Every structure is written in structure tokens, then in C-alpha cells.
Amino acid sequence: SQQGEEDPQALSIQEGENATMNCSYKTSINNLQWYRQNSGRGLVHLILIRSNEREKHSGRLRVTLDTSKKSSSLLITASRAADTASYFCATQSGNTPLVFGKGTRLSVIA
Amino acid sequence: NAGVMQNPRHLVRRRGQEARLRCSPMKGHSHVYWYRQLPEEGLKFMVYLQKENIIDESGMPKERFSAEFPKEGPSILRIQQVVRGDSAAYFCASSPEATGGFEKKLFFGSGTQLSVL
Numbered sequence: 001s002q003q004g005e006e007d008p009q010a011l012s013i014q015e016g017e018n019a020t021m022n023c024s025y026k027t028s029i030n031n032l033q034w035y036r037q038n039s040g041r042g043l044v045h046l047i048l049i050r051s052n053e054r055e056k057h058s059g060r061l062r063v064t065l066d067t068s069k070k071s072s073s074l075l076i077t078a079s080r081a082a083d084t085a086s087y088f089c090a091t092q093s094g095n096t097p098l099v100f101g102k103g104t105r106l107s108v109i110a
Numbered sequence: 111n112a113g114v115m116q117n118p119r120h121l122v123r124r125r126g127q128e129a130r131l132r133c134s135p136m137k138g139h140s141h142v143y144w145y146r147q148l149p150e151e152g153l154k155f156m157v158y159l160q161k162e163n164i165i166d167e168s169g170m171p172k173e174r175f176s177a178e179f180p181k182e183g184p185s186i187l188r189i190q191q192v193v194r195g196d197s198a199a200y201f202c203a204s205s206p207e208a209t210g211g212f213e214k215k216l217f218f219g220s221g222t223q224l225s226v227l
Contacts, residue, residue: 004152031213042114042201042218043153050213088152092214097143097166100152 004032004089004101012107019076021104023089024069030092032065032072037086037103046074046087081110112137114204115184116219124227129189129196131222135204142185143216144170144177147199159185192226199223 007022023032031050035043049056049065049072056063062075076083086105090098115134123129135142140161145153155169159179170177174192179185189196203216 033215035216035218040220042116042220043203043216044218045215048213048215097155097158097169098214098216099155100145102150102152 004091004099006087006089006101006104008104009102010105010107012109013079015079015081015108015110017079019079019083019106019108021074021087021106023072023074023101025072025089025091025101026070027091027093029067030094032063033090033092033098034061034063034072034074035088035090035100037088039085043088076106079106079108081108084108114202114217114219116202116222118222119220120223120225122225122227123192125193126191129192129224129226131187131189131200131202131224132184133187133202133204133219134184135202136217139204139206139217141205141207141214142179143203143205144185144187145201145203147201147221153201156187189224192224194226197224197226 004023004025033048034046037043047058047063049063060077065072084107086103088100088103090100117132142159144156147153157170157177158166162181174190176188199221201221203218205214205216
């Protein structure tokens with residue numbers, strides 16, 4: 001079953017702008033992860049945020065988690081053309097496998 | 111340090127044939143996961159294996175699909191009597207033993223694109 005739902009489905013921005021993607025989920029979680037997928041490739045892990053954390057940074061990435069609203073956001077600052085990819089959130093509950101959302105397709109125009 | 115290796119990258123089969131997809135996890139990883147991805151969709155979990163054991167196969171169809179991860183050699187996802195609806199990208203991921211409780215960070219292969227004619 002689909003746990004995470006990303007919003008928007010697609011996002012197109014100019015280079016240098018910030019990109020914000022949101023993820024909502026249904027059940028309680030241990031952690032939430034964000035992955036990136038370039039066209040025709042496998043997913044690459046970006047960042048993991050635990051259920052007891054509210055915000056996490058990694059380079060130009062900022063992730064927030066609101067467990068009361070069951071939602072997370074991924075912010076990419078000062079975007080580059082190379083950031084063009086699909087971004088997926090994935091949730092983990094207990095010892096179950098990661099459940100992925102449908103993703104947000106980000107296009108960064110130079 | 112090689113990443114997760116999947117082969118073949120592309121596989122074409124006619125309806126009714128068998129498809130065998132291979133996955134070698136990262137060195138030191140003992141957990142393997144198979145996911146299926148349809149165009150414009152997210153990844154759907156199929157099966158989770160450790161060496162010689164199937165831990166969770168709740169996402170795998172009961173018929174025609176099977177998976178193994180033998181003591182020696184790669185993990186194999188086998189689809190018998192393929193149908194057009196099996197056409198998809200199949201991704202394998204591996205992880206080490208979970209640390210800090212239940213935190214599974216997955217490392218993905220580049221996938222096998224299966225096309226059924």
C-alpha cells in the first residue's frame with residue numbers, strides 16, 4: 001500500500017530558486033527518508049529524519065518533519081540544473097520495509 | 111567498493127517465457143529488497159530477503175513470482191510465464207544490519223527494465 005504521498009507531482013523552477021516538496025503519510029513511523037532518482041537510474045539516499053527530530057540539514061537540503069500532521073517537507077536551496085530528478089519520500093514503521101510515495105518530478109531550468 | 115549490481119539492465123521476453131533478474135548486494139550487506147516501478151509511479155515493495163531466508167514476501171504475487179538469496183551468489187527474482195503486465199523496472203536494494211533500532215537506509219542498483227512482448 002502507498003504510505004507517502006508527495007506534493008506537487010511535478011515542479012519546474014529556474015536555476016537559483018528554492019524547491020520545496022511535501023510528503024504526507026498515514027500511519028505512525030520510526031523514520032522518514034528522502035531519495036532522489038535520476039532518469040533511468042536507481043534511487044539514491046539523501047537524508048533520514050527520525051520521528052523524534054523536527055528538522056535536519058545536509059548541504060543545500062533541509063528536511064522538516066511534523067509528526068502531528070504526519071507530513072514532511074524537503075527544501076533544496078539555490079537549485080542547479082543538476083538537481084533535476086524525481087524525489088521520493090519513504091517511511092519506515094517498525095521493522096517493515098520502506099514504503100515509497102509516487103514522487104515529485106523536479107525540473108530545474110538553466 | 112562496488113555498489114549494488116543488477117543484471118541484465120534490459121531484458122526482453124515474449125509472453126509465456128521466464129525472466130530471471132540478478133542482484134549482487136554491496137559488499138558486507140546481508141539484506142536484499144526487490145521493488146517494482148511502473149512509469150510515473152513510485153516503488154512498490156515486493157520481497158525482503160536475508161541470506162537463505164525470505165523475511166517478508168507480502169508484496170510479491172503468489173503465483174509466477176519467486177525470489178531467493180542463496181548462501182553463495184546473487185539474489186534472483188524469477189518470473190515464470192511472463193505477461194505484458196509484468197513489464198516494469200525492477201530494482202534491487204541492499205542494506206547492512208539495521209543500526210540504532212529500526213533504521214534501514216537502502217542502497218539501490220540501477221534496475222532491470224523488463225519488457226514483455
